[in-house]
Amino acid sequence: MPADEQDAIIAALTPVIDGIAASLGSFCEVVIHDFRRPEHSVVALAGSVTGRGVGGSMSEIGMQILARGDEARDELNYITRTQDGKLVKSSTMVLRDxxxxxxxxxxxxxxxTAVNQVHALVGEIAGVTAPATTLPTTTFGDDIGTVLDAIVDARQLRQNKPWPQLGREERVELFRDLDRRGVFAVRGAVQQVATRLGISRASAYSYLAAARNTDEDGTADRPLSTG
Structure with a gap:
């Protein structure tokens, strides 16, 4: 049975992550996510980098992988910045049954973070300075609501317009983008997005339905399963 097999894979990996974290040292954190419970996807954790605990939520990156379903692929060696300024190098490897x-x-x-600071110091001493790069900020936390709010806020900032100034197609596109990022796989996400945008729950469902009915990839309509 798939569920039993998936549970067995997670159980087998859980003791392994302690060894990985111990081998890589105090600046390492290893996390197992269970996508069947996206609101509390962290089911095992060793080390501490992001400040989460067991029962915590996935980040924006995890939600994007969740949204890809069985087409998801490993994401290796990417660097993001946490909201408190840490530089985090991560690899996310999907689990399959x-x-x-x-x-x-x-x-x-x-x-x-410390490695980056040493690198910058050595560059200054050697008279070689690398151009500054803007890294995406990733929200890590135990509360999935914080992650959802961060995704909605970032999407709105890119449009440079408040919700009341958006035309209908722009509003539908916003919901389409949020849907592709896996936002609406989370229980209660429609209500939370509606609250964040200052619209009714019914309006949010209407825009989500329109986004899914006119998906640019031509995919079939999906049920509005979030509440």
Whole structure:
């Protein structure tokens, strides 16, 4: 049975993450996510980099992987910045059962803030300075609501317009983008997005339905399963 097999894979990996974290040192965190419970996807954790605990939520990156379903692929060696300024180098490896279904992920997060500072110092001493790069900020936390708010706020900032100034197609596109980022796979997300945008729950469902009915990829309509 798929659920039993998936549970067995998570159980087998849980003791392994302690060894990985111990091998890589105090700047390492290893996390197992169970996508079957996206609101509290962290089911095992070793080390501490992002400040989460067991029962915590996935980040924006995890939600994007969740949204890809069985088409998801590993995301390796990407660097983001936490909201408190840490630089984190991460790899996210999807977990599949024997049927190929994606049901979770094993994530390794390394705090490379100090390494980056040493690199910058050596560059200054040598007279070589690298151009500054803007890294995406990733929200890590135990509350999935904080992650959802961050995604909605970031999407609105890119449009440079408040919700009341958006035309209908712009509003539908906003919901389409949020849907592709996996936002509406989370229980209660429609209500939370509606509250964040200052609209009614019914209006949010209407825009989500329109976004899914006119998806640019031509995919079939999906049920509005979030509440």
């Amino acid at each position: 024997s049927s190929g279904a994606v049901f979770g992920a094993l994530c390794i997060n390394l705090d490379v």
